[in-house]
Amino acid sequence: MHQNSVFITAFESACCAGLSSEALFEAICAHQSGIGIYEGYVKEKAVALGKMALDRTLENLLHEVCERVRLQRGLEDFHDTLLVVGSSVGGMQTTENLFFRDHVYSAVDPKRHVIHSIASSLQNIYDFRDDLSFSTACTSSANALGYAYEVIKKGVYRRVLVVGFDTLSYTTVLGFHSLGVLSTQPCCPFDLKREGMNVSEGIAVLLLEDAPQKGCVQVKGVGYSSDAHHMTHPCPDGKGAMIAMQNALACEGVALDAVGYINAHGTGTLANDSSEACAIATLFSNRPLVSSTKSITGHTLGAAGALEAIICAMALQKQIIPPNTQLTNPENQTISFVSEPIAHAFRYAMSNSLAFGGNNTSLLFGVYDAD
Template identity: 40%
Template sequence: MATYLTDLGLVNALGAGQKAVGQALFAGQRALTPCDWVPGRQTYTAAVTADLAPLPDALSPLRSRNAQLAVTALTQISSTIELALERYGAERVAVVAGTSTSGIAEGEAAIKALQQTGRLPASYDYRQQEIGNLSALVAGFTGAAGPAYTLSTACSSSAHALGSAKRLLDAGLADAVIAGGADSLCRLTVNGFAALDSVSVEPCVPFSVNRAGINIGESAAFFLVTREPLLHDIELLGVGASSDAHHISAPDPSGAGAEAAIRAALAAAQCRLDDVDYINLHGTGTPLNDAMESAVVARLFGHQPFCSSSKGQVGHTLGAAGATEVALCWLALIESCAPPHVWDNSPDPALPELQLAQHNSLLLPASPRVLLSHSFAFGGNNAVVVLGDSRA
C-alpha cells in the first residue's frame, strides 16, 4: 500500500521552514556555536535561533521550548493538516511523536528557582516535562482525534514514529497520521553525554580521523503521512527496525543490528541494495559509531551511493534526529541534490572509504530515486527509513 510523506514542517538550527533549511543545508552551512554548560570545559551545540510560535492558552500546562519547537513546525503545514481533517474526519487523523528530552529544560529552571527561593515558579507544571506529553500537545494543537501516542527510544524515537505511522495506515486504523518528533536543548543531556566522554570540544567532524564526539542540537520535524498525495507525492517506502542490545551506549562493532535494520527496511520497501542513491548516515562523530557504520555501508553498498551526515550542520538532535534527517532526505528529493557532508576533509585511513557528498549540490540520478536514513540509538535500538519518488 502506498504511503506518502505529503507535507513537511521543520525547524532546526539552520532555520525554520523548508526554504530556509534547504538553502542552508545545500550551501553546507554549519549552525554549531560554543556552549559553556559543561563545568570546566567547552563544547558546541546547535540551538534554534528562529522565532518560535507561541502556544495557545488552552495548552499552557504543556508550555515548554520543546512544545514551541513542535508548534513552529506544525504551523507550517497547518493548511494541509486542515485538509486532512476535513477530508477524513478528526477521528481518522492519528498522531505519533518521538522525543527524548520533552520539557526537561523547564524542570531544570524550576529546580533552580526552588533552590534559590524555596518554591517552584507559578508557571511550572510537571506535565511540561512528562515524556509522553508531545503527542497530546500535537493532537491538542491540530485537532487530530485519532490514536495518539509518544515514542521515546533515544536517538531512533522519531524514525520509529514514522514506522508506526505507516503501520497505522496499513492496518486501516487511520487515514492520515501526523508523525515526527521534537527535542530541545537542556543541560541534563549535554552533561550526560559529556559524562560518557561522547561530547566534542570542537564542532563535530563525522568520519574524520580527528573525530572526538557529538554536538547536541535541537529541532522539530513533522510530516503529514497519508495514503494519497494531498500535496507532495514523495513516498515513505519502508521502515526497518532491530534491537541488538549489545551495550547500553556503545554500538555492536560488527554492525549486525544496523545491517538487520537496513535489510528489513529495504525488504519492506521492495528495494534492492543497489537501488539506493543516497544514504543519510547516522554519523555522530564518535569513534565507535562511525567505525561501525562505515564498515556496514561499505560491506553492503558496493555501488557506493552518495552519503553524508547532517550532524556537522545541525548537531545530534536526539529524539528528533530520525524525523529531522528524513526531512533532509525529503528536501533532497524536492531539490534533486544530495546534502553535502560537512567536516574537516580529513579521512580516517582506518575506516572504509565512502562516497561522501560534496558541497557542489550533486544531482541525484533520474527518477525513481531511493534514499535511506539511518538512526542507531542507545541499547542497539536501530531504525532505518526508506523514502523515494512516487511509484504510482
C-alpha cells in the same frame, strides 16, 4: 491482507540551521552550520551545541511548525489524524528550570515533565483522533515514522502526523559530556579527526497519508533491529545497523543496488561512525552516495530521525545529494562520501537512526511517479 502505499504529503522543520525546511536544505548545501560555541553548560569549558535563536518559546514554535504543515496540505483540521510523537527528553527542560530554581520537586507538574507533554500540548490545539509517543533515545522519531508507516500500510489510519521534538537540556548536554563524546567544535562525522558530537534542539513535522499529492515522496519501508551488545557502544562490525537496513529494504522488496543515497546517523563520535560505516560498506557493494548532515544541524536526538527524513525527502524531490560538511579525510575509504552538494538522478534514499541500547531504525524513501 491489502497493504496501502504511504506518502509524505507535507513537512516542515526548525533547527539551529534554519527555521524552515527550505532554509535547512540551503544551509546544508552551502555548508552553513547552525552550531555555535557555548559556555555555561559545561563547567569551565566551551562546547559546540545547536541552539535556535528564538523570540518565542519552543512550544510556540512547535505549534507554528505544525500549523505550517496543516496549511501546506490545505487541511481544515487534524480531527481524523493520528498524532505520533518521538522525543527523548519530553518536558525535561521545564522540570530543570523549576528544580534548579526551587531545589524541590513540589512545583514540578508530572504531566509537563513526561514525554507525553508534547502530545498533550498539541492535542489542546488540534484535537487529534488519538496519539502515541515513542521514546527510544536517538531513534525516537524514526520509530514514530516507522509506526506511522505501519498504521497506514495496514489500513488503520489514512493520515498520520509525525512530530520529532527535543529541547536542549542540561541533563543531555552534561550527560553526553560525562560519556566523553561532546565536541568543542562543529562535528565532522566520519572524518579521521572527529572528536565527538554536538547536542542540538530541533523540531521536525511530517504528514503521512495513504494517497499521493503532487510532488510527494513515498515511504518505502522501515527496518528495526537491536544490537543486543552494549548500552552505549554499538557493535563494532555494525551488525545491528545492517539488519535494520536489510529489513527496511525487504518491506517493499527494494533492491540493494537501487538505493542512491544514504543519510547516515553519523554523529561524529568515534564508536558510532566506525560501526555505521562498517555496516554500510559491508551491505552495499554498489557504493551508494553517503553523507551525514549533523555537522550542520547537530544531533537533535529524538527529533533527528524525523529531521533527517525531511532531508531525504527534499534530496529526492530536488535530486540533489546533500553533502557531509567538514569531511576531508574519511576514516573508511570504501564508502562514497559526498563532500559537496551534487545533482544526481536517484530513486531511493535511506535514513539511519541508531540509539542507546543498540536500538536501530532505518527508513527508506522513494520518488513517486504519478503515472
